[in-house]
Amino acid sequence: MASLWIASLVLCSVWGARGQTERCSGYEATNVLEADSYLTADLTVIGNCSSHSSDIEKLRLLVEYQTDSRLHVLITDTDDQVFQVQEHILPRPRSQNSTLGTSGLRFSFTQSPFSFSVTRASTGDILFDTADAPLIFETQYIRLRTRLPSNPNIYGLGEHSDDFRLPTSNYTRTLWNSEAPFIPYKQNLYGSHPVYFDHRGESGTHGVFLLSSNGMDVKLGTSDQGQQYLEYNVIGGVFDFYFLAGPSPAEVSKQYAQVVGLPALVPYWALGFHQCKYGYKSIDDVRQVVDNYAAAGIPLETMWGDIDYMSDHRDFTTNESAYPLEKVRQLVQTLHNNGQHYVQILDPGIHRDGGYPTYTRGAEKGVFLKAADGSFYRGIQWPGVVVWPDWFHPNTQDWWTDEIKRFYNADSGVNVDGLWVDMNEASNMCDNTDCSTSQSARTWATHNGIEIKRRSPNPVPFLGVPERDLFNPLYRIQNRWGDISRKTLWTNITNADGTHQYDTHNFYGTRMAAATRNALLSRDSTARPFVLTRSTFAGVGRVAAHWFGDNASQWDHYRVTIRQLLSFAALHAVPFVGSDVCGFNKNATEKMCARWALLGAFQPFYRNHADVTANRQEFYLWPLVTQAAKKAIDTRYKLLDYMYTSLWKASADGTPNASPLWFFYPSDSNTFGIQNQWMLGDALLVSPVVDDDSQSVNLYLPDDIWYDFWTFEQKAGGGRTHRLDGVQWDEIPVHIRGGTVIAMRTESANTTAQLRAKNFRIIVAPGKDGTAKGGLYLDDGASLDVGVNKSEIVFTWDGQSFTANGTFGFATDVQVERVVILGGEGEHARPVKDAISSNE
Numbered sequence: 016m017a018s019l020w021i022a023s024l025v026l027c028s029v030w031g032a033r034g035q036t037e038r039c040s041g042y043e044a045t046n047v048l049e050a051d052s053y054l055t056a057d058l059t060v061i062g063n064c065s066s067h068s069s070d071i072e073k074l075r076l077l078v079e080y081q082t083d084s085r086l087h088v089l090i091t092d093t094d095d096q097v098f099q100v101q102e103h104i105l106p107r108p109r110s111q112n113s114t115l116g117t118s119g120l121r122f123s124f125t126q127s128p129f130s131f132s133v134t135r136a137s138t139g140d141i142l143f144d145t146a147d148a149p150l151i152f153e154t155q156y157i158r159l160r161t162r163l164p165s166n167p168n169i170y171g172l173g174e175h176s177d178d179f180r181l182p183t184s185n186y187t188r189t190l191w192n193s194e195a196p197f198i199p200y201k202q203n204l205y206g207s208h209p210v211y212f213d214h215r216g217e218s219g220t221h222g223v224f225l226l227s228s229n230g231m232d233v234k235l236g237t238s239d240q241g242q243q244y245l246e247y248n249v250i251g252g253v254f255d256f257y258f259l260a261g262p263s264p265a266e267v268s269k270q271y272a273q274v275v276g277l278p279a280l281v282p283y284w285a286l287g288f289h290q291c292k293y294g295y296k297s298i299d300d301v302r303q304v305v306d307n308y309a310a311a312g313i314p315l316e317t318m319w320g321d322i323d324y325m326s327d328h329r330d331f332t333t334n335e336s337a338y339p340l341e342k343v344r345q346l347v348q349t350l351h352n353n354g355q356h357y358v359q360i361l362d363p364g365i366h367r368d369g370g371y372p373t374y375t376r377g378a379e380k381g382v383f384l385k386a387a388d389g390s391f392y393r394g395i396q397w398p399g400v401v402v403w404p405d406w407f408h409p410n411t412q413d414w415w416t417d418e419i420k421r422f423y424n425a426d427s428g429v430n431v432d433g434l435w436v437d438m439n440e441a442s443n444m445c446d447n448t449d450c451s452t453s454q455s456a457r458t459w460a461t462h463n464g465i466e467i468k469r470r471s472p473n474p475v476p477f478l479g480v481p482e483r484d485l486f487n488p489l490y491r492i493q494n495r496w497g498d499i500s501r502k503t504l505w506t507n508i509t510n511a512d513g514t515h516q517y518d519t520h521n522f523y524g525t526r527m528a529a530a531t532r533n534a535l536l537s538r539d540s541t542a543r544p545f546v547l548t549r550s551t552f553a554g555v556g557r558v559a560a561h562w563f564g565d566n567a568s569q570w571d572h573y574r575v576t577i578r579q580l581l582s583f584a585a586l587h588a589v590p591f592v593g594s595d596v597c598g599f600n601k602n603a604t605e606k607m608c609a610r611w612a613l614l615g616a617f618q619p620f621y622r623n624h625a626d627v628t629a630n631r632q633e634f635y636l637w638p639l640v641t642q643a644a645k646k647a648i649d650t651r652y653k654l655l656d657y658m659y660t661s662l663w664k665a666s667a668d669g670t671p672n673a674s675p676l677w678f679f680y681p682s683d684s685n686t687f688g689i690q691n692q693w694m695l696g697d698a699l700l701v702s703p704v705v706d707d708d709s710q711s712v713n714l715y716l717p718d719d720i721w722y723d724f725w726t727f728e729q730k731a732g733g734g735r736t737h738r739l740d741g742v743q744w745d746e747i748p749v750h751i752r753g754g755t756v757i758a759m760r761t762e763s764a765n766t767t768a769q770l771r772a773k774n775f776r777i778i779v780a781p782g783k784d785g786t787a788k789g790g791l792y793l794d795d796g797a798s799l800d801v802g803v804n805k806s807e808i809v810f811t812w813d814g815q816s817f818t819a820n821g822t823f824g825f826a827t828d829v830q831v832e833r834v835v836i837l838g839g840e841g842e843h844a845r846p847v848k849d850a851i852s853s854n855e
């Protein structure tokens with residue numbers, strides 16, 4: 016075994032000892048201990064790197080064959096001082112004690128200077144190899160470089176608005192959650208997901224997840240020697256890698272979801288159509304919009320309240336003139352009576368005003384982050400001067416839950432169906448790091464801080480190395496705002512558990528989303544919560560859905576939504592995502608909004624939302640958009656159970672609910688760069704018109720059998736690009752992949768509640784071998800725990816007969832009206848007895 020573990024042992028030379036050279040040579044591995052399923056070693060620095068801070072001289076290496084498809088490589092300081100993401104924030108998967116003999120991945124290393132590689136056992140393909148540059152492990156800068164093949168297919172490292180297949184020349188992905196209006200290219204956006212997929216065609220796909228919340232630049236480039244590389248430059252934390260073997264792309268997605276946590280299933284109603292706008296002047300205005308949708312005959316499922324509803328933009332208040340509580344309650348009641356829903360926004364910044372009960376209750380419980388002098392640390396957000404919840408304080412969850420239960424009390428407050436957390440990067444409107452705008456300085460002077468005692472240092476591990484420069488680290492990540500503390504919370508702030516914002520910044524927003532989900536569960540322990548968050552971190556899918564932030568009403572942002580969908584759903588285990596349909600900033604135009612209404616209908620989260628400075632863009636405002644939206648929603652609703660089934664599958668085992676074509680055709684290199692088409696579930700290929708104001712689309716159909724979703728006409732893909740002209744403004748090209756079965760409702764409805772009473776029609780699309788397979792998941796769509804009251808049905812068509820098999824625990828009166836077999840001499844329907852309530 017030893018010879019396999021140490022594939023390339025190089026005995027260290029004399030110059031390796033510490034102090035004998037000033038050269039930065041990395042580390043030397045000693046005391047190597049091997050067992051069947053793990054390896055440990057000590058790493059000691061050789062030479063002097065200290066490029067941006069001090070070298071950590073002694074490190075520990077732990078390698079675990081955790082499962083046959085997951086290899087864990089952890090490099091930490093021996094003192095356990097360096098920050099590591101708290102176990103309760105991201106619970107680590109335990110090793111299942113796989114062994115070298117059975118693992119799909121193989122670890123080997125060189126002793127001095129230390130480097131390691133990971134190979135695919137079945138092919139010998141080197142997936143990761145750090146030999147080209149010494150490991151650097153300093154207190155505020157860690158670096159590791161791996162070789163990549165030339166012209167690699169690398170995806171992930173979100174959140175970004177760049178090409179789905181990442182550029183690989185002189186390209187930097189900075190991960191540092193930030194306010195990002197207009198979602199600019201090549202910059203850090205609202206979320207951080209330090210995972211990439213490396214797709215190598217026929218030889219397989221693997222994933223590499225660096226479990227780190229520290230700010231980082233991940234660089235893709237070519238060295239002077241012409242070697243393609245990917246390099247991590249991180250301003251703290253440890254190297255905690257999970258290598259995911261795949262080998263199929265969807266298997267990597269599942270393996271990743273097992274590490275960061277399976278996403279939560281959303282309630283069924285969340286799949287309906289949502290409307291929002293920043294700038295609805297009053298509750299009467301909102302009611303009018305609801306009525307207008309009904310009058311136009313466009314099904315509206317959920318109305319949203321942006322910050323307009325608040326008094327002085329304070330959480331848990333209503334503007335008593337424009338949004339009087341009684342009228343808000345009446346509207347919510349009306350919506351509920353119609354089977355519709357209502358969601359409101361919350362921001363993390365809590366207005367610092369002694370007369371504001373949310374603030375005073377929080378202050379009494381000490382739940383806010385503290386400045387150096389012990390007063391509550393202040394910043395600027397919509398309400399003006401604010402303080403910020405410290406999600407690590409032991410009282411914060413209780414305080415937040417209590418505020419949510421008070422204000423969203425069904426009997427006396429706003430009976431929301433879900434909550435939306437925004438600005439949670441956190442976005443601080445101070446335009447410089449010292450936040451000394453005259454406005455803030457003035458207001459601060461009038462509200463003296465409550466005196467809080469400073470905390471004593473905490474002797475627990477992983478709090479972060481002391482004595483770091485938490486404000487201006489020497490290695491400057493390419494944060495879009497410059498200094499890492501700019502436009503957010505100061506990174507030198509200490510959290511209640513003794514860690515610092517410097518290390519925990521990237522999951523501040525995810526913590527807020529998690530606390531909000533917990534609060535909703537405390538408000539109603541049986542209902543499935545719905546939380547939408549702007550800021551995200553690895554694993555956020557466990558607690559929340561995500562929209563792509565403040566984009567604009569422009570064609571390039573319409574296109575960006577596709578690659579953002581692909582990234583979140585297929586690579587980041589966040590299935591319930593979507594854009595602000597018709598764009599947030601700037602004015603939408605009729606044709607673009609019509610196209611976007613159709614595009615959004617085929618993405619998981621479907622919400623029209625515009626900024627206060629933009630014109631209104633409700634679907635009923637233009638004839639073309641009305642027509643397109645009606646058709647879009649009609650079709651989406653018929654397909655809603657198909658979409659719900661794929662979301663359930665994602666929550667059950669991490670299977671992506673939306674994915675790029677190469678997930679299904681991994682050896683077809685034509686698909687690797689496609690980012691304007693997507694597979695929705697495993698059966699539908701969506702190929703929208705993407706060019707500005709165009710009626711033509713070039714769509715790629717892999718070599719397979721396809722059926723036009725709208726006409727059922729069979730089409731040989733041929734592995735080539737097909738041009739469609741004359742695509743009308745209410746049309747979107749969609750194809751059914753041969754070999755699949757789709758359960759559709761026979762008709763649409765005005766609400767998802769009504770939809771649930773409609774019967775099914777089953778579409779069978781035989782593949783090349785004449786067979787087809789698909790599934791349908793049914794439950795009440797609302798309960799957190801449905802227990803046995805669910806149906807997991809598998810449909811099979813063997814070319815002769817149709818079978819519905821599985822479990823049928825969900826009681827329903829809904830029938831399957833017919834089964835339609837596509838192909839042959841055209842569509843022919845077969846009568847079925849009842850494919851969803853019995854095992855025939």
Ligand SMILES: *[C@@H]1O[C@H](CO)[C@@H](O)[C@H](O)[C@H]1NC(C)=O
Pocket residue numbers: 063064065
């Ligand atoms: C390493 O180099 C840095 C700067 O070049 C220097 O300040 C430091 O003292 C050196 N450390 C050792 C242990 O030689």
Ligand SMILES: *[C@@H]1O[C@H](CO)[C@@H](O)[C@H](O)[C@H]1NC(C)=O
Pocket residue numbers: 110111112
């Ligand atoms: C794996 O091995 C470790 C140490 O030998 C042991 O503590 C652990 O329970 C094992 N885990 C499983 C899943 O067998």
Ligand SMILES: *[C@@H]1O[C@H](CO)[C@@H](O)[C@H](O)[C@H]1NC(C)=O
Pocket residue numbers: 185
């Ligand atoms: C690499 O990118 C940076 C930042 O975009 C740019 O300033 C620099 O000129 C580029 N270098 C090369 C060699 O293209």
Ligand SMILES: *[C@@H]1O[C@H](CO)[C@@H](O)[C@H](O)[C@H]1NC(C)=O
Pocket residue numbers: 296325326327328334335336337
């Ligand atoms: C209430 O809403 C009105 C209308 O938008 C606005 O003018 C006013 O400033 C708001 N009042 C408060 C306290 O937010």
Ligand SMILES: *[C@@H]1O[C@H](CO)[C@@H](O)[C@H](O)[C@H]1NC(C)=O
Pocket residue numbers: 385386387486505507508509
């Ligand atoms: C953070 O650093 C700034 C600038 O040096 C300083 O003014 C502030 O007091 C520090 N805050 C904390 C909490 O240490």
Ligand SMILES: *[C@@H]1O[C@H](CO)[C@@H](O)[C@H](O)[C@H]1NC(C)=O
Pocket residue numbers: 601602628629630
């Ligand atoms: C949007 O349209 C309004 C009026 O229709 C106009 O005042 C405003 O300048 C436009 N905004 C942009 C960004 O073009």
Ligand SMILES: *[C@@H]1O[C@H](CO)[C@@H](O)[C@H](O)[C@H]1NC(C)=O
Pocket residue numbers: 309312763764765
């Ligand atoms: C929706 O409601 C309208 C008006 O009440 C009605 O005319 C229409 O048929 C309904 N549509 C569906 C699909 O039920």
Ligand SMILES: *[C@@H]1O[C@H](CO)[C@@H](O)[C@H](O)[C@H]1NC(C)=O
Pocket residue numbers: 798800801802803804
């Ligand atoms: C399942 O349904 C039965 C019958 O409606 C009900 O009594 C039971 O409580 C349900 N179980 C769960 C876990 O919801």
Ligand SMILES: *[C@@H]1O[C@H](CO)[C@@H](O)[C@H](O)[C@H]1NC(C)=O
Pocket residue numbers: 818820821822
């Ligand atoms: C039907 O499903 C059950 C388990 O749900 C399985 O044991 C059985 O083999 C399946 N039958 C067919 C014909 O697929």
Ligand SMILES: CC(=O)N[C@H]1CO[C@H](CO)[C@@H](O)[C@@H]1O
Pocket residue numbers: 176197198199200567571572575
């Ligand atoms: C991703 C993207 O399209 N970003 C653009 C958003 O809009 C701003 C302003 O119009 C552009 O500068 C960005 O390039």
